[in-house]
Amino acid sequence: ENTGFCAIDKPKEDCGDSVEEKDTFSSPLSVRYLLYDVNPPEGFNLRRDVYMRLAIFMHRIKKKENWRLVLPPWSQLYHWQSSNVGEQIKLPWRMFFDVKSLQKFAPVIEMEEFLGKIPKHRPAIDEVYILQHYKDMWDEGKEWQDRWSIEACIESTPYSKSGKAFKGPFWTYKNLTAQKVECASFQGHATLLKGLLNQSKAKVVMIDHAEVALHDTYGDHVYWECRRSMRFAHHLVEIAKGFRKTHLDSSDDYDGINRPEDWLEEKEQTTRGGGPYLAVHLRRKDFLWGRAKQVPDLQFAAEQIEEKMKELQLRKIFIATDAPKAEFAELKTHLSKFKVLRFEPSPTLKFEIKDGGVAIVDQIICSHAKYFIGTHESTFSFRIQEEREIMGFQRNTTFNRLCGREEGFPCTQPTQWPIVYK
Numbered sequence: 001e002n003t004g005f006c007a008i009d010k011p012k013e014d015c016g017d018s019v020e021e022k023d024t025f026s027s028p029l030s031v032r033y034l035l036y037d038v039n040p041p042e043g044f045n046l047r048r049d050v051y052m053r054l055a056i057f058m059h060r061i062k063k064k065e066n067w068r069l070v071l072p073p074w075s076q077l078y079h080w081q082s083s084n085v086g087e088q089i090k091l092p093w094r095m096f097f098d099v100k101s102l103q104k105f106a107p108v109i110e111m112e113e114f115l116g117k118i119p120k121h122r123p124a125i126d127e128v129y130i131l132q133h134y135k136d137m138w139d140e141g142k143e144w145q146d147r148w149s150i151e152a153c154i155e156s157t158p159y160s161k162s163g164k165a166f167k168g169p170f171w172t173y174k175n176l177t178a179q180k181v182e183c184a185s186f187q188g189h190a191t192l193l194k195g196l197l198n199q200s201k202a203k204v205v206m207i208d209h210a211e212v213a214l215h216d217t218y219g220d221h222v223y224w225e226c227r228r229s230m231r232f233a234h235h236l237v238e239i240a241k242g243f244r245k246t247h248l249d250s251s252d253d254y255d256g257i258n259r260p261e262d263w264l265e266e267k268e269q270t271t272r273g274g275g276p277y278l279a280v281h282l283r284r285k286d287f288l289w290g291r292a293k294q295v296p297d298l299q300f301a302a303e304q305i306e307e308k309m310k311e312l313q314l315r316k317i318f319i320a321t322d323a324p325k326a327e328f329a330e331l332k333t334h335l336s337k338f339k340v341l342r343f344e345p346s347p348t349l350k351f352e353i354k355d356g357g358v359a360i361v362d363q364i365i366c367s368h369a370k371y372f373i374g375t376h377e378s379t380f381s382f383r384i385q386e387e388r389e390i391m392g393f394q395r396n397t398t399f400n401r402l403c404g405r406e407e408g409f410p411c412t413q414p415t416q417w418p419i420v421y422k
């Protein structure tokens with residue numbers, strides 16, 4: 001069967017660009033759709049990780065089962081607080097990622113494409129399963145065992161019955177409804193969802209709190225294939241390129257970075273150079289209380305940055321941060337010997353790419369630097385580290401983090417997760 005999707009093991013010629021498919025909802029099980037959502041307060045980069053768990057699951061079953069994974073639009077993320085960028089709801093994945101590239105790994109489609117297929121007379125979603133942890137999961141002496149079962153909901157849910165159908169958050173789509181909503185206690189890896197999906201005959205199933213399902217295998221070659229397929233949207237890559245060139249004397253040619261257009265053609269890379277700047281991801285805001293011991297005050301962060309700048313004999317520092325303007329200005333006063341830069345798009349550009357796009361441009365710039373220092377346990381920093389692994393930077397230039405004042409300097413550095421190829 002040719003689904004139009006490009007499997008990792010198919011020759012490139014067989015990989016169609018189009019995701020158009022013939023399914024009209026007329027034959028109940030010809031194609032099935034898996035929708036999902038994540039715990040509302042989670043940020044963008046944790047959500048990227050949850051996507052990978054489900055995409056890898058879809059990748060594993062795609063030869064035998066005809067599912068489409070519907071990409072959940074980005075709506076009202078807690079950290080996206082800019083007021084001058086318009087509404088940040090229902091943003092499609094193509095604003096941030098190269099969706100064709102994702103499709104070369106897993107059969108994914110955008111929400112709007114899925115919505116376009118639903119006949120008027122039918123609720124969009126047949127069945128919603130809200131994943132929850134087993135009540136006894138943390139009991140002492142309880143052995144880990146993969147299991148799932150439909151059970152009463154332990155906590156209250158945001159779904160409520162209105163007439164025959166259920167209403168719910170549904171990524172802020174007001175008209176979406178579901179026919180059935182149940183809770184499923186779940187303990188195990190994403191592939192365990194197969195049992196849950198196959199006990200159902202529904203065509204459209206949604207998994208809420210998908211973060212409860214764990215990675216099948218973290219860090220093997222399939223994980224990295226999925227990760228490599230998550231290329232950023234071209235327009236964001238171009239914006240980052242422009243910034244690197246104009247402000248940081250950095251370009252792929254000059255920095256010795258050589259990445260094929262298509263991730264399927266990527267082989268193990270070695271990058272010895274990197275742009276002539278130090279990049280730092282300085283996570284502030286909720287991390288100031290959430291990770292108080294490991295997040296340095298600005299003065300202590302600056303001391304660590306200065307030390308590294310002297311060692312590397314660099315002049316320019318790129319700071320990716322969620323810090324308010326005043327904090328960034330203070331940091332600059334502590335680093336007055338150097339040129340300290342931040343990506344600050346014009347209001348028009350920011351309106352276009354939104355908070356999510358600004359964050360990705362920050363990540364791209366950090367990932368191309370000669371040396372990177374991140375923030376303890378921030379998934380934002382982790383994703384930069386992965387990007388650098390893909391580009392083949394030497395690991396000691398990647399797996400670094402700032403130390404908290406209480407910890408002192410030096411402190412324990414991040415675990416290295418090396419890239420693996422087939």
Ligand SMILES: C[C@@H]1O[C@H](OP(=O)(O)OP(=O)(O)OC[C@H]2O[C@@H](n3cnc4c(=O)[nH]c(N)nc43)[C@H](O)[C@@H]2O)[C@@H](O)[C@H](O)[C@@H]1O
Nearest residue numbers: 041042043044045046079320321322358359362378379380
């Ligand atoms: C404590 C936990 O932290 C987790 O955050 P953590 O892993 O850093 O990383 P994320 O899951 O991405 O969430 C942090 C969000 O804050 C913004 N942000 C953080 N750092 C930067 C930066 O350098 N530049 C720009 N432009 N934006 C930044 C951005 O919107 C990003 O997605 C959250 O996902 C969890 O919900 C929870 O809050």
